[in-house]
Amino acid sequence: MKRLFAPTTADSVVPPSGHTAWLTSFTAGAMTFLAVFALALAMASGRLAERWAGALERTATVRLSAPPEQIAQQEQAVLDLLATTPGIAAARPLTTDEQRRLLEPWFGPDLPVDALPLPRLIEITEDGSGYDSEGLRLRLAAEAPGAVLDDHTRWRRPLAVAADRLRLLGWLSIGLIGLTMAAMITLAANAALAANAQVIGVLRLVGARDSYIARAFVRRFTLRALAGAGAGAVLGLAGVAVLPSADQAGGFLTGLGFQGAGWLLPLVLPPVAGLVAFAATRAAAFRKLKELN
Amino acid sequence: MISFENVAYSYGGGELLSDITLRLAPGSFHFLTGPSGAGKTTFLKLCYAELLPSSGRVTLFDSEVRSLTRDAVAMTRRRIGVVHQDCQFLDHLTLSANVSLPLTVAGRPEAPRDLADLLAWVGLDRLAGSLPPQLSGGERQRAALARAIIMGPDVILADEPTGNLDWEMSLRLLTLLVELNRMGKTVLVATHDLNLIRQAKSQIAARVLRIAKRRIQLAGADL
Ligand SMILES: Nc1ncnc2c1ncn2[C@@H]1O[C@H](COP(=O)(O)OP(=O)(O)OP(=O)(O)O)[C@@H](O)[C@H]1O
Ligand SMILES: [Mg+2]
Secondary structure, X not given: OOOOOOOOOOHHHOOOOHHHHHHHHHHHHHHHHHHHHHHHHHHHHHHHHHHHHHHHHOOEEEEEOOOXXXXXXXXXXXXXXXXXXXXXXXXXXXXXXXXXXXXXXHHOOXXXXXXXXXXXXXXXXXXXXXXOHHXXXXXXXXXXXXXXXXXXXXXXXXXXXXXXXXXXXXXXXXXXXXXXXXXXXXHHHHHHHHHOXXXXXXXXXXXXXXXXXHHHHHHHHHHHHHHHHHHHHHHHHHHHHOOOOHHHHOOOHHHOOXXXXXXXXXXXXXXXXXXXXXXXXXXXXXXHHHHOO | OEEEEEEEEOXXXXXXXXXXXXXXXXXXXXXXXXXXXXXXXXXXXXXOOOOOOOEEEEEEOOEEHHHOOHHHHHHHHOOEEEEOOOOOXXXXXXXXXXXXXXXXXXXXXXXXXHHHHHHHHOOOHHHOOOOHHHOOHHHHHHHHHHHHHOOOOOEEEEEOOOOOOOHHHHHHHHHHHHHHHXXXXXXXXXXXXXXXXXXXXXXXXOEEEEEEOOEEEEOOOOO
């Protein structure tokens, strides 16, 4: 008897709807699973882009080896040449101290740098526009035969650009996945609303407001999406976790994964999926309720 | 409470109701009669804003229906208890849940004692846990009446409330409506049952409205 007169909750006034329920959970799950990979891609290419962009910021160097009596003259020639090369902001010979510091990791602090036949190093700082490295190489060969241009920026730049694009693509995928999920959930919500037109009609007749009716649907779809997305995120994370780690093999593909606190990032996806479901169902419900009278 | 000014209604073809001007005063008791298909149910639907007039003005509690927002329509319906001709239950909910549905959707707590009393009053206490499809026509109509009055509405509209009831139960239901009217509720009952109307007139000052030739007229004392 007690149970009989138990209050009816807002949720139970709308009958459970079979296929839209699991369609919503499944969609949210599958989409979140994909989003975890897209997120891993975005994070990994982000790390690469940063690493390569960092390398780009470092300056190129000209290494000058020449017999001692020519070295000062060739160094001046190189500096003059660099000063007139468009795209180069500054050129500066490293001091003996700086050279010692560069070599310290290999030879220890007591290295008698002056006594060694070390090449001279001239540091080049590019300006924003960059310079023509092939042209510079040729001119160096003509003016200072002992000078060699060490320029690692050339081959790194396209990689940094590619990594940047890949990162963008990853985020774009996450956005598209979110939109697709919103669209699917909107369809499912519309189907559920249409299937319950009679129920909605009765609720309106007894004085239910649109917000009350919408809430019953919104709550249900949000919870389903949350549950599905939770499962999808866990499976996605497990999938990323079983990829071989970067330390074992190196390279980009195996670097696809999360690092440190990054592993927590996919946990944001289920609440976001819940939010998407909430917004999509709410919009669909209010639209449909007006149609249904 | 409810007033009509030059109201016409048509479902798309010709006008079903034309030039209707009337007022249901607070505390009044009206019957509405007329042949089947004359537009009794349609008239009631205009009274609780399920239909909007094709022309003219319908005013519910001092608000013109066309000016009501959807939320305002919902709030207005909470003040009008309706016994629908086809009952309009939710088949997946128990009878007691259906009867207390207006409270549920209004977010008001239901007092289990009151609900039990109400069900006992309409003789349905033993069926509280049944689903609507398991009930007889008469049981459904009594449940519909219980649902119509559970919110303590100012106005009660009943569409053929005794259609499926035997005479004894019809009298009980009439007594119930008369009692509610004595408590100050405005009551309008659409019915074919002239015996019921005669019976009511012996108990209360009820007026009879008749739909004829698309108009609604006050019937004479010939009933
Ligand atoms: N939704 C609708 N669309 C078109 N026509 C309708 C609609 N509802 C009712 N009608 C028509 O309007 C007329 C009046 O219907 P209504 O239900 O108001 O009659 P009634 O007086 O209540 O009849 P009854 O005594 O049989 O219940 C009928 O001819 C019916 O066919
Ligand atoms: Mg009717």
